[in-house]
Amino acid sequence: MGNLDEIKRELAAKGQVHLRVKVTPRSGRSEISGWLADGTMKVRVQAPPERGKANEELRALLARELGARLSRISVTAGTASPLKTVLVRS
Numbered sequence: 472m473g474n475l476d477e478i479k480r481e482l483a484a485k486g487q488v489h490l491r492v493k494v495t496p497r498s499g500r501s502e503i504s505g506w507l508a509d510g511t512m513k514v515r516v517q518a519p520p521e522r523g524k525a526n527e528e529l530r531a532l533l534a535r536e537l538g539a540r541l542s543r544i545s546v547t548a549g550t551a552s553p554l555k556t557v558l559v560r561s
Contacts, residue, residue, distance in 0.1 A: 479537060489559075492554070493512070497518075502515055530546070533559060537559060
């Protein structure tokens with residue numbers, strides 16, 4: 472996947488989507504900062520990587536950007552790693 476519109480279309484069509492995300496914590500602001508060559512989404516979050524704060528901010532950012540409910544977004548792999556797999560359900 473290469474952009475938010477593609478992700479939104481897949482989410483609408485399939486009801487769920489798995490995203491590979493590379494998270495950079497303690498950034499100046501929280502944003503989707505781009506895409507890696509393999510389709511991994513690059514995300515910067517302001518929160519530190521302690522006690523799940525960065526993961527929660529990642530979930531909130533994706534909910535806002537994808538128009539999904541926070542409760543429908545979960546980090547399914549890599550909770551303590553910069554590379555994560557995130558499940559988004561419609």
